[in-house]
Amino acid sequence: MEFVMAERGSVFSTQDRAIRLLAELEQEMAARAAGDDELILNFDGVDHIGSSFATAFVARIFVERREAGLPKPSIHRANPEVDSKIQSALNGGEKPQLLAA
DSSP states (O other), X not given: OEEEGGGGOSEEOOHHHHHHHHHHHHHHXXXXXXXXXXXXXXXXXXXXXXXXXXXXXXXXXXXXXXXXXXXXXXXXXXXXXXXHHHHHHTTTSSOOEEEOO
């Protein structure tokens, strides 16, 4: 499944926003067919994410998927600033698979 962030905005900065998007993502994943465990977080068109958003959204997804025994998500088309925030949120732990633009 591909979760296209730009369909939801171009700037993401708060934990509250992260919580709302997590709920939306969970709802979309529940509607998908069982066995579709791939998750792509597509950041194409996203100009900025805040550190609190990166931690509450991206890092949380990585932890939850690891704990559930699911494959880690792929980060797709994050600009350098967004990628830096994501990497910081992951705090030097597992790095997401980065896909070419």
